[in-house]
Amino acid sequence: MPLLDVRALHVRARGTDLVDGVDLRVDRDERVAVLGPSGSGKSLTAAAVLGILPPALTVAGSVRLGEREVLGVPAARRARRDRPGSVRQDPAAALHPLVPVGRQLAAARGRTLRTVRPVLTETLRDLGFRDPARVLGALPAELSGGQRQRICLALALAGGSPLLVADEPTTALDVVTQAGVLDLLRARTGPGTGRGLLFVTHDIAVAAALCDRVVVLQDGRVVEDGPVAVTLRAPRHPLTASLLDAARDVETHLGPLLTRRVPA
């Protein structure tokens, strides 16, 4: 049984289908990229899975987490196991600004900081923090953007759901920090971890580097769905081909710069 099974998902605003019959699934140990241009319905699809759609939007279809139907159930009314871990583009917005990071991480586990301090210290060390004690006592504003995003990843992992939904989690980060967050996502989800990842991005290079399968959206509809290696080698839909061409253009321009050596 898939971790996530979305069938014929519709999200509507005032009679217009913004998401128009999306089917997608994420299996255990699988990383799936949802790729598409701006406005194609990626974030609304992710929001429907997470239960965070604005109330003015109406939904139809089915979103199953394991065997449980959750479509239309807001995150706040869901059982903990039905709240997928969530990593968003803006980590500052995902964290309470006035509560120390350690207390937020403990609360995500439904515990007090005192009882889970050793586990959290270990988790933060695993996520590359050299000074976990300071980080546990810090307010989000006292951390860098990349550190905050790693805390959001820790929060997402602490929730207990085997499914992670990441919506453009690296878009706001510099390339070095971006690579670090992608490495962590690669290590914590996918083959051998028992976890699945739904990864929303407009960046085909990031999708290719991280995910096993890619689902391409255009105007709220799935236009292509297949293994990353096959789909990107031989795209069947013109949109996928044009996204690939754009990525190749960047590579053509960057290639000479990347191989140029700094003179000694």
Ligand SMILES: Nc1ncnc2c1ncn2[C@@H]1O[C@H](COP(=O)(O)OP(=O)(O)OP(=O)(O)O)[C@@H](O)[C@H]1O
């Ligand atoms: N609350 C809302 N009310 C009405 N329309 C909305 C609402 N939220 C999003 N939309 C519209 O729905 C469409 C899909 O939006 P969505 O945010 O899912 O796109 P996206 O593919 O994630 O784009 P981006 O990459 O720019 O984030 C867009 O045309 C957007 O303007």
